[in-house]
Each structure stands twice: as structure tokens, then as C-alpha cells.
Amino acid sequence: xxxxxxxxxxxxxxxxxYNIGGATTGPAxxxxxxxxxxxxxxxxxxxxxxxxxxxxxxxxxxxxxxGRDLVYDPAVFTLEASVAVLFFIGVALFIxxxxxxxxxxxxxxxxxxxxxxxxxxxxxxAVMGEIAIWWLxxxxxxxxxxxxxxxxxxxxxxxxxxxxRSEGPPFEVDRSGIVxxxxxxxxxxxxxxxxxxxxxxxGCLMAFSSGTSNIANAVAxxxxxxxxxxxxxxxxxxxxxxxxxxxxxxRTLETMGNELTELxxxxxxxxxxxxxxxxIFLSAIGIPASFVIIxxxxxIGLGWGRATRPITVGEAVRGEESPPVSVGALSDDREGEExxxxxxxxxxxxxxxxxxxxxxxxxxxxxxxxxxVPAVAxxxxxxxxxxxxxxxx
Amino acid sequence: xxDAVLVPMDGSEMSERALEYALEVFPDADIxxxxxxxxxxxxxxxATGIALADDIEASAREHAEEVFERxxxxxxxxxDVELDTRVALGHPVRAIVDRAADYETVVIGxxxxxxxxxxxxxxxxxxxxxxxxxxxxxxx
Numbered sequence: 001x002x003x004x005x006x007x008x009x010x011x012x013x014x015x016x017x018y019n020i021g022g023a024t025t026g027p028a029x030x031x032x033x034x035x036x037x038x039x040x041x042x043x044x045x046x047x048x049x050x051x052x053x054x055x056x057x058x059x060x061x062x063x064x065x066x067g068r069d070l071v072y073d074p075a076v077f078t079l080e081a082s083v084a085v086l087f088f089i090g091v092a093l094f095i096x097x098x099x100x101x102x103x104x105x106x107x108x109x110x111x112x113x114x115x116x117x118x119x120x121x122x123x124x125x126a127v128m129g130e131i132a133i134w135w136l137x138x139x140x141x142x143x144x145x146x147x148x149x150x151x152x153x154x155x156x157x158x159x160x161x162x163x164x165r166s167e168g169p170p171f172e173v174d175r176s177g178i179v180x181x182x183x184x185x186x187x188x189x190x191x192x193x194x195x196x197x198x199x200x201x202x203g204c205l206m207a208f209s210s211g212t213s214n215i216a217n218a219v220a221x222x223x224x225x226x227x228x229x230x231x232x233x234x235x236x237x238x239x240x241x242x243x244x245x246x247x248x249x250x251r252t253l254e255t256m257g258n259e260l261t262e263l264x265x266x267x268x269x270x271x272x273x274x275x276x277x278x279x280i281f282l283s284a285i286g287i288p289a290s291f292v293i294i295x296x297x298x299x300i301g302l303g304w305g306r307a308t309r310p311i312t313v314g315e316a317v318r319g320e321e322s323p324p325v326s327v328g329a330l331s332d333d334r335e336g337e338e339x340x341x342x343x344x345x346x347x348x349x350x351x352x353x354x355x356x357x358x359x360x361x362x363x364x365x366x367x368x369x370x371x372x373v374p375a376v377a378x379x380x381x382x383x384x385x386x387x388x389x390x391x392x393x
Numbered sequence: 394x395x396d397a398v399l400v401p402m403d404g405s406e407m408s409e410r411a412l413e414y415a416l417e418v419f420p421d422a423d424i425x426x427x428x429x430x431x432x433x434x435x436x437x438x439x440a441t442g443i444a445l446a447d448d449i450e451a452s453a454r455e456h457a458e459e460v461f462e463r464x465x466x467x468x469x470x471x472x473d474v475e476l477d478t479r480v481a482l483g484h485p486v487r488a489i490v491d492r493a494a495d496y497e498t499v500v501i502g503x504x505x506x507x508x509x510x511x512x513x514x515x516x517x518x519x520x521x522x523x524x525x526x527x528x529x530x531x532x533x
Contacts, residue, residue, distance in 0.1 A: 154445065158445075259436040259438040262438040263441060263445070264442060264446075266445075267442070292436070295436060299438055299441045302445070303437070303441030303442075306444050307449075354444045354482070356431075356482040356483035357440040357443060358440065358444070359483055359484055359487065362433050362483075363433075365513070366437055369435075
């Protein structure tokens with residue numbers, strides 16, 4: 001007989017999983033759906049499959065960290081406390097989905113569990129410190145890698161990936177045989193097909209990385225409390241995510257507010273590859289990673305690297321950019337050439353500069369803002385568990 | 394007599410009202426619509442999308458064209474012969490305040506965006522009002 005409270009816990013976990021499915025399908029398959037490479041249903045199916053693979057293989061390490069290592073005594077996860085923690089995670093997801101303010105689910109999860117553990121005096125500071133250090137280091141790795149790509153390789157990558165989509169779907173399904181086989185449609189060429197496959201593959205990679213880091217957010221408190229075994233919990237969580245990918249994800253895929261779709265396709269591919277790789281790496285060592293912050297730092301790095309790109313030797317030789325100024329050129333006013341009178345010249349049109357886009361203070365503010373929701377969740381969880389005496393601590 | 398008016402436009406209804414107001418109150422002035430692109434966004438994708446373009450200026454103009462088209466329609470309705478348009482990059486407040494000195498008055502809508510913009514950009518009208526070197530009219 002399942003107690004009512006456990007049932008509530010499972011329902012809240014399903015709700016969280018459902019929202020994760022909705023929130024992560026957009027970044028993963030938004031570019032592919034936007035490029036008409038696959039349908040929304042196919043995106044939902046691929047998302048569910050690869051999320052499960054990620055959760056089943058690597059994701060359990062993060063569940064262990066959140067549900068067992070972060071606290072000295074998993075007994076703090078009473079059913080009441082687990083439900084409350086899941087509630088904080090759900091609110092963070094809701095804010096992200098509803099207001100378009102991306103909030104890291106993983107950071108919120110760690111924050112609320114840390115708040116709970118702190119209130120009960122059971123927080124394992126060594127594990128917490130390790131997680132916090134990786135939270136500081138991983139965005140910088142993403143920033144730096146993307147900066148190098150943006151500065152030195154983006155132009156050639158962009159040429160190589162340039163995808164001129166022709167009308168119509170790129171593949172047709174040949175159902176004449178026993179097994180339906182996708183074949184190139186008449187309007188598509190091989191290069192285009194390769195691009196389409198690449199976008200889909202990267203979507204799958206993102207789905208996999210999401211599974212590795214996000215499954216813990218839905219089920220870790222219940223696993224930590226010992227109410228659910230690891231494997232059934234993962235399957236339950238993945239089912240909930242799957243429902244989300246086929247239902248609310250349709251809407252999140254449609255809203256053009258999705259940030260990654262504002263990027264050119266090449267940039268979306270670079271960002272997705274770098275950040276998904278980092279998230280998978282962190283999950284593999286048991287660290288709950290924040291995709292939102294890593295991806296944001298990748299985007300900033302890519303744009304900033306590109307904005308400060310050097311002129312290549314080839315461009316300089318061909319004279320496409322301004323030629324180098326030789327010594328003395330500045331003072332070398334030729335005779336007979338009239339200087340423009342001072343104060344009477346036409347009002348100069350300020351030429352937009354890329355560096356205007358990356359004002360350090362504003363950039364810092366945006367990155368800081370992304371930490372607000374997890375911070376509020378941490379403090380809220382601590383206050384709730386410390387002063388509201390219904391959690392059996 | 395006011396000769397040069399700057400109307401920052403973000404494409405919102407409020408900014409269109411600011412333009413209508415400017416046209417009505419300063420019928421003889423030269424009015425310039427300014428649109429700022431690549432403003433801060435939650436994951437910084439707007440700014441990066443423009444920074445990645447081969448020709449940043451052309452990309453910025455392309456983004457701004459939709460807003461300017463609306464602005465020209467409004468100006469045409471008010472029989473303004475021609476509307477100057479300018480595009481700038483980066484943070485809206487900085488871009489507007491930097492250019493305000495070239496004009497005699499700034500006419501701005503009181504608010505533009507949604508919650509996310511409010512959090513990541515702040516209230517542009519309020520900050521322009523505080524920092525502008527010239528008088529500011531805030532249209533409500």
C-alpha cells in the first residue's frame with residue numbers, strides 16, 4: 001500500500017520531469033525544427049530516447065551526489081522535505097518557462113537540497129565546495145573554448161556549414177520495402193542532407209547531456225529518502241520527461257523567445273556542442289551542471305571572440321580591410337589638400353562597432369541575474385526547513 | 394523652438410506612441426528615430442547573433458528595418474516629410490544617452506518590454522531620464 005504522501009511525492013516528481021521535458025526540448029531540437037529538418041513529434045521521440053540513455057548511463061551518478069553525498073544523513077529527506085524540495089525545483093522551472101528568464105534547474109536543485117541540509121545541520125561542505133568550484137570553472141572553460149572558436153575558426157566553420165535549404169523535406173521515407181528507409185528527396189542535395197543530419201545529431205547529443213544532468217533534479221530527493229529504488233525512479237522520471245516532450249515542448253519549440261534560435265545555425269551548433277560536452281563531462285564525475293550558465297558563457301565567448309577577430313593575412317593582402325598605417329603616415333598631410341574646417345564638418349554618423357555589444361558591466365549583470373533564482377531557492381529552502389516545523393527534521 | 398528631436402524606438406506600442414506625440418508636439422522639428430539592436434538578453438544570444446555577422450552594420454540595419462518601417466508609416470500619417478532613422482548597438486540606455494547630446498529633446502515611451510527585458514535591461518526610460526544631457530519627455 002503506497003502512502004498518500006509518497007503518492008504526492010511521486011506526482012510532484014512527475015510534474016518536475018514533465019517540465020524538464022518541456023524546457024529542454026527547445027534548446028536541444030529548436031535549431032533542427034527551425035531548419036525544417038524534423039517534425040516536432042520526431043523531436044519529442046528523439047528527445048525522450050536520448051534523455052533516457054543519458055539518464056540511465058551517466059545520470060545516476062548525479063542522482064547519487066544529490067540524493068546521498070550532499071547530505072551526511074539521507075534521513076533528512078523525509079517525504080515532507082522531499083516534496084518541498086521538488087516544489088522549489090518546480091517553481092524555478094515554472095519561472096523559466098513562463099517568464100522567459102532562464103533559471104538553472106540543477107543549481108536550484110542543489111540550492112534547495114543544500115538549504116534543507118543546512119537547516120538540519122547535515123550539509124556535506126566538502127561535496128558542496130567541489131560542486132561550487134566546478135560551477136565557477138566550467139563556465140570559464142566554455143567561454144574560453146568558444147572564444148577561441150569565435151576568433152579563429154568561426155568564419156571557416158560557417159562557410160563549411162553554410163546550409164541553403166531547398167523547399168520541401170530533405171528526406172522522403174521509402175515504404176516500398178519491408179523496413180521503411182529514408183531516402184534523399186529530389187529537391188535536396190547531399191551537402192544539405194549532411195547539414196540536416198548534423199543538426200539532428202547535435203540535438204541528440206544535447207538530449208543525452210540533458211538526461212545525464214537533469215534526471216537527478218526530478219528524482220534525487222525520492223531516491224535519497226529511500227522511498228524509490230534508483231532504476232524504477234529513473235524510468236519514472238524519464239516517462240514524465242517523455243510526456244513533457246510530446247506535450248508542452250510543442251509550445252516551447254514554437255515560441256521564438258527561445259534564445260538559441262536567435263543565433264545563426266553555425267553558432268547554435270558550436271554552442272550546443274561545447275556546452276553539451278561540458279555538461280556530459282561534469283555529470284560523468286557526478287557534478288550537477290548548469291546548462292543555462294555554461295551555454296550563456298559559450299554564446300558570449302563566441303560573440304566576443306568573433307567581434308574582436310584579427311584580420312587574417314589573406315584579407316590584409318587582398319586589401320579587403322584597411323591597410324596597415326606606415327610610420328609617419330599620420331603627419332604626412334600632402335600640400336594642396338584642404339583640411340576639413342574644424343567644427344563645421346558634417347555630423348559624423350557613428351559606425352556601429354561590435355565592441356559596443358559586449359559591455360563588461362552589462363554582460364556581468366546578465367550572468368549574475370541567472371544566479372538569482374537558484375540563490376532565492378537556497379535561501380527560501382533554508383528558511384522554510386529551519387523555521388517551519390512540519391518536515392520531521 | 395525645438396529643432397532636433399530624438400525618439401528611441403524599441404518597436405513596442407509605447408514607443409510608437411512616443412513618436413506620434415513627438416510628431417504632434419514638435420511638428421517643425423527634425424525627428425530621428427533611433428533603434429538599438431543587440432541589447433542584453435537572458436542568454437546574450439541577440440548581441441552574439443549580430444556580432445557573428447560578416448557585416449555587422451548591415452546585420453544591425455536588417456534587424457532595425459521592421460521598426461523603422463512602422464516608424465515611417467506613422468510619420469507619413471502625420472505628414473512628416475521625412476523621418477531620419479539611426480541604428481545603434483549594445484545597451485539601449487548607453488546608446489541613447491551617448492547620442493542625446495546631438496539633439497534638443499528626447500521623447501521616449503515609458504516602458505517597452507516584458508518581464509525578462511525588465512530584469513536584464515532594466516527600465517530604459519527611467520535611466521535615460523536620469524542621465525540624459527538634454528530635456529526628456531516621457532510619454533505615457
